[in-house]
Amino acid sequence: MTQKFTFDLQATDGQARTGVISTPRGDIRTPAFMPVGTAATVKAMLPESVAATGADILLGNTYHLMLRPTAERIDRLGGLHKFMNWDKPILTDSGGFQVMSLAGLRKMSEEGVKFSSHIDGSKHMLTPERSMEIQKLLGSDIVMCFDECPALPATDAEVSKSMQMSMRWAQRSRDAFGDRPGHALFGIQQGGVTQDLRAESAEKLREIGFDGYAVGGLAVGEGQEAMFGVLDYAPDMLPTDRPRYLMGVGKPDDIVGAVARGIDMMDCVLPSRSGRTGQLFTRNGVINIKNARHADDPRPLDEACTCPACSNYSRAYLHHVFRSQEMISGMLLTWHNLHYFQELMSDMRAAIAVGAFEAFQKKFHEDRAAGDIEPL
Numbered sequence: 001m002t003q004k005f006t007f008d009l010q011a012t013d014g015q016a017r018t019g020v021i022s023t024p025r026g027d028i029r030t031p032a033f034m035p036v037g038t039a040a041t042v043k044a045m046l047p048e049s050v051a052a053t054g055a056d057i058l059l060g061n062t063y064h065l066m067l068r069p070t071a072e073r074i075d076r077l078g079g080l081h082k083f084m085n086w087d088k089p090i091l092t093d094s095g096g097f098q099v100m101s102l103a104g105l106r107k108m109s110e111e112g113v114k115f116s117s118h119i120d121g122s123k124h125m126l127t128p129e130r131s132m133e134i135q136k137l138l139g140s141d142i143v144m145c146f147d148e149c150p151a152l153p154a155t156d157a158e159v160s161k162s163m164q165m166s167m168r169w170a171q172r173s174r175d176a177f178g179d180r181p182g183h184a185l186f187g188i189q190q191g192g193v194t195q196d197l198r199a200e201s202a203e204k205l206r207e208i209g210f211d212g213y214a215v216g217g218l219a220v221g222e223g224q225e226a227m228f229g230v231l232d233y234a235p236d237m238l239p240t241d242r243p244r245y246l247m248g249v250g251k252p253d254d255i256v257g258a259v260a261r262g263i264d265m266m267d268c269v270l271p272s273r274s275g276r277t278g279q280l281f282t283r284n285g286v287i288n289i290k291n292a293r294h295a296d297d298p299r300p301l302d303e304a305c306t307c308p309a310c311s312n313y314s315r316a317y318l319h320h321v322f323r324s325q326e327m328i329s330g331m332l333l334t335w336h337n338l339h340y341f342q343e344l345m346s347d348m349r350a351a352i353a354v355g356a357f358e359a360f361q362k363k364f365h366e367d368r369a370a371g372d373i374e375p376l
């Protein structure tokens with residue numbers, strides 16, 4: 001196994017790419033989907049079950065972990081991998097985005113962000129340097145730069161000012177990260193939906209130099225059309241020989257569209273969160289297991305799916321345990337959703353490898369348009 005962090009781009013098909021990121025903790029096949037393990041757990045799933053769905057890497061949230069149980073405690077207990085019993089790669093976010101969306105009483109300055117915890121009101125400060133320190137204490141394999149993501153819509157002047165600060169923070173993150181063989185630091189492109197600002201941001205990041213690059217500031221409510229509009233040019237501004245990560249995306253059709261535009265990595269809470277609210281992602285679109293039409297249906301959710309929920313249980317059972325709020329409901333439905341997302345990634349990798357991504361996309365959209373099987 002390699003002791004370095006490397007990216008081997010193996011095939012391209014149009015803008016879509018497939019390859020392998022190698023890390024000392026294992027390989028990550030790209031395009032990759034990263035399930036979110038916010039508080040050192042992918043909710044309702046054992047780590048070995050997450051791995052069984054085909055996930056090569058998880059995402060952990062710096063903001064949540066720094067507040068509870070704290071990065072220092074996780075470090076004392078041997079790091080996040082040992083703490084949560086996951087020995088494959090982990091990517092951690094910088095905490096910046098969640099401070100802006102979750103914390104109370106925020107005060108932003110050039111230095112960083114002062115905030116109070118949403119859990120107990122305690123006061124904290126996140127800076128590029130502190131974010132790098134926390135992500136190191138956690139033992140993260142892929143560390144993200146500390147940046148600011150401006151809320152959209154914003155004026156070009158506002159987006160530019162925010163982007164410039166994020167680029168200064170990117171340099172500070174790079175300096176604080178230091179030289180850590182086997183660990184990667186990713187820069188984050190900002191610039192909103194303005195092409196010139198995206199180009200300027202990409203140029204600054206390339207000057208600093210990173211192991212991978214994220215397209216940041218999207219999936220914040222701008223809508224798919226605006227997001228794809230940016231993805232039509234933004235990935236191309238980033239080095240082709242490094243992984244490109246689209247943060248916080250997304251729905252299956254967002255993911256397919258992003259891969260078609262040259263994205264290699266994504267993460268989203270959607271499959272796990274939706275699993276707990278009864279929304280199931282399938283080849284034929286979203287199924288709401290709450291609906292009464294499933295109450296007497298002995299058929300599997302998706303007869304072609306090999307996950308435990310589809311292999312061993314009927315729609316009627318899944319409907320019943322969801323309605324009864326049994327714990328197994330969250331477990332089975334989350335498993336199915338994560339399985340579906342990973343299978344989607346696996347199918348895309350296979351299609352790109354043989355130059356059949358266009359045919360894959362056509363079938364993907366046809367299957368979704370066909371909709372769920374008829375009720376009995």
Ligand SMILES: [Zn+2]
Nearest residue numbers: 305307310336
């Ligand atoms: Zn399934």
